């Protein structure tokens with residue numbers, strides 16, 4: 348019997364995701380037409396023997412989260428429960444705090460998945476590797492280029508045995524091009540080292556982080572407190588993948604993840620991809636359209652477009668590399684490129700909403716999305732355009748490389764600005 352835990356964080360997390368996370372918790376943001384963590388749940392539900400999926404975080408269990416849990420339970424015919432931390436406990440504190448619930452029923456092992464990653468989640472292959480040679484911790488790893496590896500947990504492995512010999516979380520100088528994907532398979536013994544960290548922290552009381560922040564004694568950082576501490580002791584192994592993988596930290600990376608998942612749908616969910624049909628809009632590449640959306644036949648959509656529930660797309664609209672969220676309206680002949688249009692927003696006729704993609708370098712197979720800060724030297728970096736919820740863009744204007752906060756009614760064109 349197996350279980351899975353998804354670490355969904357909480358409202359103080361995902362700040363680079365604003366203004367989109369104002370309206371819906373980041374783990375529920377739609378990526379390729381479904382909530383971000385539905386991809387995780389689908390992957391877990393497909394592993395034979397999966398008994399229960401637990402979401403651990405410090406969000407208040409609000410209506411969207413409750414509705415999502417109910418729908419997921421029904422769809423996958425599995426218990427999908429939310430366990431709320433009383434305070435942010437770090438990536439390992441919640442696992443220790445809720446250990447009894449995780450171990451109830453005696454699972455052979457449990458998966459732990461960061462919510463903010465996009466992957467093809469090779470969970471069955473990880474399980475097979477674990478069954479072949481059981482160890483307390485199995486980490487999913489992928490490669491990154493030297494510069495970008497510094498933004499992740501870096502793993503030095505024994506190439507013959509795949510044992511993790513050395514682990515450094517976000518090092519300041521190059522350590523390894525193998526990075527931690529935030530997808531793990533733990534055996535029940537993995538909770539023992541967490542208990543040791545917990546007990547040590549209890550003795551030491553409040554702790555100061557390397558960044559100078561105080562964290563409570565219940566906090567456990569899986570990466571620094573467990574992986575770094577136990578590396579080289581025959582307990583941690585890495586399973587390398589060359590499948591799709593990306594972090595989802597910023598809105599730009601959500602758009603990139605949407606492209607990766609839409610590509611995956613060719614294999615996993617061809618029914619979710621819109622096909623060109625006589626009398627329907629022109630479809631180029633991978634496009635998802637919610638069945639309730641109304642799209643005019645003269646619109647041209649794709650590649651990498653995802654249209655949410657109740658969206659209206661008018662005649663002559665051109666949409667490319669964009670996500671249009673629930674209830675938005677794109678009036679006739681608008682052009683929306685490399686952008687996210689927020690819930691209930693309206694883009695007026697002949698307006699152009701355009702952003703600049705910062706996709707990974709296509710010539711470097713080890714490149715990932717840069718999810719760095721929005722600013723450099725006090726200036727907004729060119730990036731995708733984001734319209735927050737219920738924004739109104741008038742007819743015939745240009746909104747380029749800008750972020751528009753919710754409920755704004757614009758009256759003119761804007762370029763490279765955050766409109767507060």
Ligand SMILES: Nc1nc2c(ncn2[C@@H]2O[C@H](COP(=O)(O)OP(=O)(O)O[C@H]3O[C@H](CO)[C@@H](O)[C@H](O)[C@@H]3O)[C@@H](O)[C@H]2O)c(=O)[nH]1
Pocket residue numbers: 354355356357360403404405432434435436437438441460461462463464498499500501516517526527528529570594
């Ligand atoms: N429940 C809970 N979840 C948390 C908490 N803090 C973070 N998380 C969740 O844990 C995951 C990791 O979050 P971060 O702490 O922001 O770490 P990171 O910068 O994303 O780096 C982690 O992931 C990388 C892969 O995406 C790894 O490379 C890196 O080593 C590390 O594990 C996210 O899904 C986040 O929601 C917490 O206090 N409680």
